[in-house]
Amino acid sequence: MNGALTLPGRFELTALGTSALLLVTQPRLLDRAAEVLRGELAEIDRVCSRFRPDSEITKLHRAAGRTVIVSPLLAEALDAALRAAAITGGLVDPTVGAAVRALGYDRDFAQVRAMESRRGAERGGVDGRGTGGSAPIEEPRPAPGWWRLHWDPAARELLLPRGVSLDLGATAKALAADRAARRAAEVTGCGVLVGLGGDLGMAGAPPEGGWRVAVADDHRDALDAPAQTISVASGGLATSSTVARAWRHGGRRRHHIVDPRTGDNPAPLWRTVSVAAGSCLDANIASTAAVVLGGVAPDWLASRGLPARLVTETGQVVHTAGWPMTEEGV
């Protein structure tokens, strides 16, 4: 199989506060696919970024308490987020905006880390790995609940109740990966893989043997030091982790995954969960829910036929539903 493999066309850029990767099976079509990807990322950022004062979701928050008609893309993102909440019983809930901010994730993540480093330096040179972080401690804020949104998808009308803050971050990023891959495959007619911060969406005919994917805690380390290398033919693959997007706040280590029921980080059990599903969105929903679920996550994933790789805080690995058992370096 190795001899028949040809390297796909590859394009990378920075977007949505993370790195974006584009692979196409026909390198000559890379430019066209890249154009599609740039357009999709710009649109999802313009619509869903909670850090941009001019984004549609920021304007939506300003209009809380009134019924507004949202754009088709925000409607799709809302549909995705509310479906995630419904099918996980609220484990993945878009109304965690205030909870995430209370944990200290109140600006672009690069700025969160920069501020943390400054605080650490002021307190004696410690950064995110030390005891830095002098921000006042806020009580965790349980999510108000996704069911409080009044949403009419046919009319694209939303009434966001006052006091409810949305964070579409995780599902919007995965949705963007699916959309960009599907659109680029339609435009080019070739196989496309789009990776956004390690969440992968695939469309079109894959390369022979499937897309080869390196899995690790942090996607930036994956190619150099993969925990496992697998191949995936279609759908999506997502990894949620408590180690990559983490910071210190109020003297405690925090990360971006919030249990909507408490408004706090879930009890530590899984540090990384990777899931393969029919789409990147579904994989992302499942991997996030698994981190929140804790000990029952393997059964939850297996009962849904979702292949997954779960790694505990101490490095023990659990596989479900046909995820390959081989581990590199084991």
Next chain:
Amino acid sequence: MGQHLRSLRRQRERGQRRVTVVTASSAAGATALAAAFGAVLAAGHTPPAAPTHAPAHASTETAAVRPVDSVADVTRSVTAHHTAAAVVPPAGPARTPAAAAVRVPAATPKSMTGPERLRAPEQAPRAVAPKETAQAPSGAS
């Protein structure tokens, strides 16, 4: 909910007293009062306290109690109104009859779109020999 029902019951009793007072002179007046009382409740305002003593022209005829049934109907409609209001944000403005008439999108649970289950992949991932160069990384960002 129990406290809410007790409050409604107290309001109804006050209404009964007022209806009794008015119907002593005019059954039509009682009907008008009941309608006005219902409008006040629908607007979400607490009705003024019932008079502590009957005016001099008050009557105690039991036949005058009959319009109370219409007050009971109003109470049921008020209960439904408050149930619907429970899904709107408490931090929002007080709901007036005019505000209640504004069309509000259906509650989300009735309007969710998309598959109701997470979709499993068509094929499970396969292991690839470690020596093969991976094309894409997956991990948290």
